[in-house]
Amino acid sequence: MTPSFHSLKIRDCRRETDDTVSIAFDVPADLAERYRFIQGQYLTLKAVIGGEEVRRSYSICSGINDGELRVAVKKVPGGLFSTHANDGLTPGDVIDVMTPMGRFHVPLAPDQARTYLAFAAGSGITPIMSILKTALAEEPKSRFVLIYGNRTVSSIIFREELEDLKNRYLGRLVIHHVLSREPEEAGLLSGRIGAGLVKELCGTLVDPATVDAAFLCGPQPMVEEVRAALAEVGTPPDRIHLELFGAPTGAKPAARRPDPVDSPTDAAAVTVLLDGKRKEFALPYDGDSILEAAHRHGADLPYSCKSGVCCTCRAKLREGKVAMAENYSLEPWEVEAGYILTCQSRPLTERVVVDFDAT
Known part of the structure; x- marks a missing residue:
């Protein structure tokens, strides 16, 4: 299921250290299945701070049977969201929370001695x-x-x-x-x-x-x-x-790269598939990443870090070729299967189709 944001009420804020707070959310019964998580997954939180929309991903620290959905946020010097979370959030506040994502885990095996x-x-x-x-x-x-x-x-x-x-x-x-x-x-x-x-x-x-x-x-x-x-x-x-955690050394939004472009045109025709809908737009080969361009054309694609770390913007390349500048989160098998990080990808062919609905 495509990840999506929902407004959740903060149930509890617990001070873990001087610079770290853990935050538990109330999950309504009708959203319980959407927020059922696998150990090791993360949540992306979204808030408007100082007039700017800010998104950050934080790992879930609850066990799957703890009966709560809780993340921990460590204050980072100059960190806009982490400072807001540590100093500004209180129980009863409502914040936008994306459904759980991430593959930092292995399947459980209750009958094994691991x-x-x-x-x-x-x-x-x-x-x-x-x-x-x-x-x-x-x-x-x-x-x-x-x-x-x-x-x-x-x-x-x-x-x-x-x-x-x-x-x-x-x-x-x-x-x-x-x-x-x-x-x-x-x-x-x-x-x-x-x-x-x-x-x-x-x-x-x-x-x-x-x-x-x-x-x-x-x-x-x-x-x-x-x-x-x-x-x-x-x-x-x-x-x-x-x-x-955080951006890797030297990580940054996808840089323009001198990859050879297999097209006689100046721009690619990009199609984005999300929630069964199509969004089509032209994207110059030396322009924005696919993620940035899609948002500019009104597509609300999932993303968090924009640095190739969190994998929130993962999608399957159905048609065409792209140049992916950085990849800190896709497994080798995923790259082989055609998955890309749209925050790091730019088109190399005249037509590109990316599918966010692919599992």
């Missing part, structure tokens, strides 16, 4: 919390190893909840905190999460070759370094799943 491994930094813990709580509750024979990096003890998001979970799942949940600015804190690792730590911990906590699923969430340099280190010590690459 080994999960996760590396998170800062607010990267948010989707990991959803995955961790769900896996431990739904797979009673599985175990979970979490390595969680922060600057200080006070900046550990969900610290008390993680301790409660460790006590509830004794022997099945192992948590190691890594602090970069409190090296003397008793019982906690110091430094940062990187290749060296991966190799050290994998030698004592878990056999990397037997890991059924590894989840990495944090800034791009950490995620890429940990992914490479895990592969080096024997974790099969197809079992390593990653998600970046």
Whole structure:
């Protein structure tokens, strides 16, 4: 089903750290099915701030059986939406929330004894919390190893909840905190999460070759370094799943590229399929991305980051060719199957058809 926005009332705002708030939403009964989520998915929130429409994606931190829909928002210096969420939102406020999206998960297997491994930094813990709580509750024979990096003890998001979970799942949940600015804190690792730590911990906590699923969430340099280190010590690459928070290093809206254009015209005829409707418009080959042009012509396409990270604007290329400038979220099989990020794509042929209704 095509993702769509609905106005939801905020049920609860809970202060997790000095700069992070978690927000739970009331979901009306008639929308319950639309907001049923898979562990590891995210919500895109939309608000008008200072006269400007702002959209941001935040991961769901609830387990699938927690009975609530909750996201966590960490305040970013200069962040328009994160500042608004931390300082301005209160219970009873109404905000536009897109239906859940994202593929940062693996299917549950209640009859299996799996080994999960996760590396998170800062607010990267948010989707990991959803995955961790769900896996431990739904797979009673599985175990979970979490390595969680922060600057200080006070900046550990969900610290008390993680301790409660460790006590509830004794022997099945192992948590190691890594602090970069409190090296003397008793019982906690110091430094940062990187290749060296991966190799050290994998030698004592878990056999990397037997890991059924590894989840990495944090800034791009950490995620890429940990992914490479895990592969080096024997974790099969197809079992390593990653998600970046924020924009990757150097990420930006699709830049104009000198790809050869297979057309005698100056503009492509673009057709966008969404909710069974068609929107057609001309798009110069050196002009906007397909997403930007479609919005300019009145099509309300789903999007959030516009940097190739969130995958909200994913669609299937039904006809023609495009140049995709960046891709931080589509899996290789999706690219092979013809899926594109419309925020990063420009036409290369005289006719291009993209389908947002394709599953």
